[in-house]
Amino acid sequence: MEFPALSHHGGTRGVTGSCHQLHLDATTSLLIDCGLEQGADAAPGSEFAPIGFDIAGIKALIITHVHLDHVGRIPALLAAGYRGPILCSEPSAKLLPLVLEDAYKLGISADPIQVDRYLALVQRLMVAIPFEQWHLVAEQEGVACSIRLQRAGHLLGSAYVECDVRYPGVEPSSRVVFSGDLGAPGNPLLRAVKPPERADILILESTYGDRLHPDRSDRQQRLEAVIDRALADSGTILIPAFSLGRTQELLYEIEDILHRKSLQAEQRQEPADDPLAALDWSRLPVILDSPLAQRITRAYAELHEYWNCEARQRLGEGRDPLGFGQLVCVDTHAKHQQVVNYLKSTGRPAIVIAGNGMCSGGRIVNYLKAMLGDSRHEVVFVGYQAKGTLGAVIQAGKRSEGFAQVDLDGEMYEVRAKIMTLGGYSAHLDQSGLLAFASEISKPPGRVALVHGEQRAKKALRSVLQQRYLQMKVAVEVKIATA
Incomplete structure (x- = not known):
């Protein structure tokens, strides 16, 4: 296997269950999101299912944002014995316990002792890191990986994750970018998304890869x-x-x-027969x-x-x-x-x-x-x-x-x-926005893996990306099944 390498434990059959593993070498990896499959993507009883993959060697869990389709399998991960750090943005660190507490009470147990024990463990493992700053998350036998969170505009605290992986004697480093969920422009509360400066491998969401949003201005x-x-x-x-x-x-x-x-x-003097009054x-x-x-x-x-x-x-x-x-x-x-x-x-x-x-x-x-x-x-x-x-x-x-x-x-x-x-409230980029996010990276990535979308959306986005990268050696992959 050539490193860095990827395996996907969700977010490949549809738009839920995002969970991606970045293998730095044969024994060391990071987990980006640990989401629950929901709706048509979910198997019966999936909220109670074991984690379903080997957690040995996972050095950190990195959360892009706190929607359940990105964090809902954290109880299963902890039940499997994971005790590494849970890294997220500073706003996400405030929101994550609220979301996890509510989901735990509804889906697993409302017993106060169990809930308190679970939340105390989450709080102990959680590490809030600032946006736009590199943070070393793994270093072993000369292999080192740092991550940087950038605003994703999807909800408060949402981020895409840049992973910079360095191997002994190899220059330049490998840059792997996980998009998480990317927000549409015009959100009244959030700052706009800016594409990464570099990505050798881009793992890109494709929720609306086959359509354009209606005008949001009105x-x-x-x-x-x-x-x-x-x-x-x-x-x-x-x-x-x-x-x-x-x-x-x-x-x-x-x-x-x-x-x-x-x-x-205050400015209007309504006559007695004014219907607006x-x-x-x-x-x-x-x-x-x-x-x-x-x-x-x-x-x-x-x-x-x-x-x-x-x-x-x-x-x-x-x-x-x-x-x-x-x-x-x-x-x-x-x-x-x-x-x-x-x-x-x-x-x-x-x-x-x-x-x-x-x-x-x-x-x-x-x-x-x-x-x-x-x-x-x-x-x-x-x-x-x-x-x-x-x-x-x-x-x-x-x-x-x-x-x-x-x-x-x-x-x-x-x-x-x-x-x-009422249209115009989508929290995801549409096809043109996803295309811009990928193609405005200064140097085209060598590989783009499309996740978090229905098959039709992923195939449509792959088609427009291939057209954009027509003269370049860029492999655009559609992920169709979990690892």
């Missing part, structure tokens, strides 16, 4: 129009959203809309109904030094983009049920953000049961709905003639609420 205006309509109809807007990343992005944009509406109201944005509650999302949002707020310049400027103006006055946080289940009943029985407009993002579980389901049958209300999808999930069924059913029906916990409900999909 997404806030379209969200504002939806809220205007809900106010006019005295209805509730239900936004299914995952707790980490998308929720914070939505809160940031809703705060901006409310801020502008407040300024406009009835649309009182200042009384519109924005309900965040997810304990995990609330904890993550507080962590995001505390990590404001990692926000982009525009977001930090808002703080300097005295605004609180993630904790504004009209934000109502619902924690207990009793309060949740009370809010559901109140919104169902009154004509007061509201915005509700609740998990989960594909409606396959979580508190959003109770809101859907209460409100899907009423045309005053609106369900707004801001993220991809995987095939077979309740969210996808609601989307598809509403396009059929007449009123669709959906099964919620064994009971059929009519879909009379308005259904809308």
Whole structure:
């Protein structure tokens, strides 16, 4: 085997389960991500399955970001005996325990003693490292590897990983880059992605390798129009959203809309018959109904030094983009049920953000049961709905003639609420962005391995990369099965 070498333990059959091993020599390696396969990628009971590969010689686990499809197998890794460092960015070090605690309680055990023991072990192994600085992670018999984390723009703390591997008497070093998940431009909170300066081997995600995203520039205006309509109809807007990343992005944009509406109201002298006067944005509650999302949002707020310049400027103006006055946080289940009943029985407009993002579980389901049958209300999808999930069924059913029906916990409900999909909120680069990330590296990589994508997406991205590298000796590989 020629070193450095790669093996893949996930992220090859679809868009989940990212887990890649970089072999520095026959006995020394690094693990980049340790994610859980989810949805159609997952085998039954996979959350309880053993790690499935030999962990001997793994010197460090490096986390690109804290979504479960990149960190969800950490319990299995620890159960297999791994006790090396868990390296991640400084924001990820604050977010990782929150995500792992919630997943452990839901998927493994809610016993407080077990949870505390697990989190204490994670905290002991976790090492936060700054962005843009080299960090030595392995050195053995003349072979040395340093890593550097660069901002990936996917969610707060997300990184791509540069691995610089040096062998005795060999110059230059080998540079291996793991993209993790790369964020689309225009995220209101995060700094933009910059391609690496060098990569001999590039392991590149391909989630949207076969498509281009819709224009993101008018997404806030379209969200504002939806809220205007809900106010006019005295209805509730239900936004299914995952707790980490998308929720914070939505809160940031809703705060901006409310801020502008407040300024406009102060400047406008409405005549008595002005229809806009009835649309009182200042009384519109924005309900965040997810304990995990609330904890993550507080962590995001505390990590404001990692926000982009525009977001930090808002703080300097005295605004609180993630904790504004009209934000109502619902924690207990009793309060949740009370809010559901109140919104169902009154004509007061509201915005509700609740998990989960594909409606396959979580508190959003109770809101859907209460409100899907009423045309005053609106369900707004801001993220991809995987095939077979309740969210996808609601989307598809509403396009059929007449009123669709959906099964919620064994009971059929009519879909009379308005259904809308709001584009422009993807957290991944599209095909053109991935192509730019790969091709703007100053010297083309000798090898590109495509992971984290459906087969169609990977093959489409391979085709455009091969066209770009037509006159160069670049091998573009599609990873199709786990090692």
